[in-house]
Amino acid sequence: MASERQIDVGGVLIGGGAPVAVQTMTKTETANLEATMEQIRRVAEAGADIVRCAVPREQDVEALRTIVKQSPIPVIADIHFNHTLALKSLEAGAHCVRLNPGNIGGPEKVAEVIAKAKQLGTPIRVGVNSGSLPRHLRELEFTDPVKALVTAAVETVELMEGLDFDNFKVSMKSTSVPNTIAANRLLSQRIPYPLHLGVTEAGTKWSGSLKSAVGLGTLLADGIGDTIRISLSTFHAEEEVKVAWEILKALKLRERGPVLIACPTCGRLQFDMDSVVAEVERRLEAYEDPIEVSILGCAVNGIGEARHADFGITGAKDMGMIYSRGEPLKKVPTEDLVDELFAEIDRWYAAGKNVVVDERAAAEAAEWLAENEDATAMTPERLAALEAEKAREEADRAAEFAEASPTAGRRFQRA
Numbered sequence: 502m503a504s505e506r507q508i509d510v511g512g513v514l515i516g517g518g519a520p521v522a523v524q525t526m527t528k529t530e531t532a533n534l535e536a537t538m539e540q541i542r543r544v545a546e547a548g549a550d551i552v553r554c555a556v557p558r559e560q561d562v563e564a565l566r567t568i569v570k571q572s573p574i575p576v577i578a579d580i581h582f583n584h585t586l587a588l589k590s591l592e593a594g595a596h597c598v599r600l601n602p603g604n605i606g607g608p609e610k611v612a613e614v615i616a617k618a619k620q621l622g623t624p625i626r627v628g629v630n631s632g633s634l635p636r637h638l639r640e641l642e643f644t645d646p647v648k649a650l651v652t653a654a655v656e657t658v659e660l661m662e663g664l665d666f667d668n669f670k671v672s673m674k675s676t677s678v679p680n681t682i683a684a685n686r687l688l689s690q691r692i693p694y695p696l697h698l699g700v701t702e703a704g705t706k707w708s709g710s711l712k713s714a715v716g717l718g719t720l721l722a723d724g725i726g727d728t729i730r731i732s733l734s735t736f737h738a739e740e741e742v743k744v745a746w747e748i749l750k751a752l753k754l755r756e757r758g759p760v761l762i763a764c765p766t767c768g769r770l771q772f773d774m775d776s777v778v779a780e781v782e783r784r785l786e787a788y789e790d791p792i793e794v795s796i797l798g799c800a801v802n803g804i805g806e807a808r809h810a811d812f813g814i815t816g817a818k819d820m821g822m823i824y825s826r827g828e829p830l831k832k833v834p835t836e837d838l839v840d841e842l843f844a845e846i847d848r849w850y851a852a853g854k855n856v857v858v859d860e861r862a863a864a865e866a867a868e869w870l871a872e873n874e875d876a877t878a879m880t881p882e883r884l885a886a887l888e889a890e891k892a893r894e895e896a897d898r899a900a901e902f903a904e905a906s907p908t909a910g911r912r913f914q915r916a
């Protein structure tokens with residue numbers, strides 16, 4: 502269930518049923534205005550809804566003033582330890598400030614920041630990290646880390662409520678995937694505020710993406726989480742954004758750009774599918790519509806599982822085939838498959854998103870498919886034919902039975 506409350510971060514709604522927002526964090530020194538803006542533009546292009554910048558020094562606040570004006574997406578100032586920087590970031594126009602009340606220097610300093618946020622109408626992200634829990638919860642952290650995290654988060658929420666402030670979202674960060682899942686499940690039942698999800702220090706692009714997909718995906722599939730950040734050890738923040746989108750797209754929570762489907766390949770493969778998939782993926786980045794493109798390594802199952810794809814290719818040793826929504830379009834030499842696939846996609850756009858079929862080429866492709874698919878494979882067509890055949894046989898048997906014994910036949914037909 503989405504959070505009950507909703508906040509507005511520079512025009513991006515978080516929680517209360519709004520689409521799950523994608524966040525990332527710049528990896529540049531914020532004071533390096535040129536590099537930071539360049540990275541913000543790249544992450545915005547990759548689909549980030551919101552970006553966060555670290556503000557550890559005075560010169561970063563100075564840069565922040567310009568960044569918030571030039572950024573195409575809302576900017577969150579990320580503050581640790583120094584409440585003065587939080588106050589200055591709010592004054593600099595940050596669309597939201599992230600702080601962990603536990604490390605900002607005591608309740609009075611938190612209250613000062615919250616008073617300023619209230620005055621300016623700026624939302625705050627309050628959080629707790631497994632690595633920096635308040636002292637009184639450190640023992641509990643060893644025996645019950647989930648309870649420790651949730652307790653710290655609830656105490657933080659109570660602190661905000663005590664300050665008569667409700668314009669905030671909450672995050673609980675842990676490096677442990679099971680703890681992230683368990684803690685957010687518990688917290689989502691206890692508070693009505695939007696939740697920011699992330700597995701902190703998730704790791705490299707490979708392991709971090711998987712950990713995040715498992716942890717965040719599990720929560721998002723349950724409807725928990727209003728905004729996400731994938732933390733990856735890469736300087737390229739746009740990679741985090743791409744992973745976040747893949748998670749949201751996989752769960753059908755949001756749509757953005759094409760969806761690529763590719764078979765895992767096996768011993769039947771007779772062409773360099775790795776390169777074809779990489780090339781198709783690269784070229785699809787230029788398209789914005791959520792078209793589904795499928796790549797099959799062979800025609801063993803006919804078009805099979807990819808018949809719902811808007812466009813697809815099936816390869817073989819020398820020739821392959823291009824199809825659309827289960828219908829063959831044309832056969833082409835393997836080396837031209839990718840170019841011809843994109844030629845068909847572009848033709849579809851040119852025809853107002855209608856598939857253009859050349860009947861002769863389509864017939865040739867259908868013939869090629871019939872010759873190349875495995876005669877023993879259970880294609881959907883063969884399954885349908887088998888089921889129809891079975892139904893016919895049963896009807897014939899019922900008719901014969903009814904003829905031999907009219908009463909039993911009636912019973913049989915009713916059954």
Ligand code: SF4
Binds near residue numbers: 767768770798799800
């Ligand atoms: S489509 Fe062909 S190559 Fe790909 S996994 Fe299936 S049988 Fe193997």
